[in-house]
């Protein structure tokens with residue numbers, strides 16, 4: 354969140370959309386939801402869109418949150434809705450519809466190519482680019498970029514050269530920043546291409562969240 358300037362960046366905005374590339378055990382979602390709930394200046398609507406090729410079980414999600422007691426009440430609500438995650442798009446609703454989670458079950462680049470929405474923040478969170486190259490490659494970042502507006506901020510824990518180069522090629526201006534221990538560096542950036550991007554995603558205000566089943 355800090356890498357994307359949150360929660361300050363969403364203060365008093367009507368809605369905020371976070372795109373994440375690897376849902377995993379849902380910890381980033383839970384932390385973002387918790388920060389939203391604690392923030393008196395929170396946007397009215399938080400929409401979290403996340404891709405996951407190999408969804409974890411609901412029980413594993415709850416178990417992993419147990420080491421962060423402050424997240425457990427959120428994880429319990431998530432657990433109750435995490436079932437039937439077949440490949441495709443799934444919409445989960447919390448906080449009386451003020452927190453939406455769209456889970457895109459499948460390969461990140463294939464799923465994002467099918468979607469039309471505008472992200473305000475992007476968390477890139479695959480496993481390491483060496484062992485998990487698909488989620489970090491140029492084609493995935495192109496699919497991510499197509500869901501960004503100028504100024505969308507991006508953050509990740511890896512500073513691998515291949516990731517920095519591919520992000521730059523897709524119009525992200527990135528820089529290394531001080532990492533969260535044990536990482537020495539993290540990566541932060543912003544979508545700000547030197548060209549005028551072709552728009553395939555809907556703009557804010559045209560604004561339906563992405564479709565889900």
Ligand SMILES: C[S@@+](CC[C@H](N)C(=O)[O-])C[C@H]1O[C@@H](n2cnc3c(N)ncnc32)[C@H](O)[C@@H]1O
Nearest residue numbers: 375376377378379380381405406460461479480
């Ligand atoms: C580091 S974990 C994500 C942790 C997660 N963000 C959290 O907060 O708990 C990386 C995730 O990316 C998923 N993944 C790997 N390759 C993928 C791909 N090509 N498309 C979508 N998800 C992928 C893995 O299954 C794994 O769950």
